[in-house]
Amino acid sequence: MLAGNPHLVLAVVALIVVLAHAATASPTPNGRDQGGPFVPADPLVTFYWHDEPYGPTTVQVPGTPDVAAGQCRGLEGRSDGFTYMHAWPTFPDGRAAWKVAMYRDWGCVGEPALVMSEWDGRRGGAYCADPDDLSKPFVVKSIKFVQA
Known part of the structure; x- marks a missing residue:
């Protein structure tokens, strides 16, 4: 059947080439110099x-990375500070996909005081200190997600 139809032979060869290329192609880069999966x-x-x-x-911003990034969300501004913070989801290999920009005031005004993806002071009960006065806990009043 294939020998009698050169167009069918050509189509099968083209399909094999396309499938072979797709199987060996590297993952699409995410545009953030990290290579690998999309955010x-x-x-x-x-x-x-x-x-x-x-x-x-827990604070979540549903949507694609372009929609979620940069949207401001308010917190209650607890004066005791946080002892644990983690941004999710991560890339499949465990690298942070998101960081959280944290602000001293509501409305995400000015530059963030802290930008991080994780803080774990629970074992020692240590709060995250204010970067301007390490003797005081950092009081978070608003946040934005930024791609890591």
């Missing part, structure tokens, strides 16, 4: 606090 959608952050109620407090 996952629907970022969220979880906070645990120094004093009761300990939490968790």
Whole structure:
């Protein structure tokens, strides 16, 4: 059947070439000089606090990375500070896909005071210190997600 139809032979060869190329192609880069998968959608952050109620407090911005990035979300501004914070989701290999820009005031005004993807002071009960005064806890009043 194939020998009698040169057009069919050509189509089969072309299909084999396309499938071979697709099977060996490297993952599409995400445009952030990291290579690999695209930034996952629907970022969220979880906070645990120094004093009761300990939490968790979770904030999520649903949507694609372009929609989610840069949207401001307010927090209650707890004066006891947080002892744990983690942004999700991560890339499949465990690298941070998102960071959280944290602001001292509501409305994400000015430059963020801290930008990080994770803080874990729970084992020692250590809160995240204010970068301007390390003797005080950092009081988060608003956040934005930024791609890591």
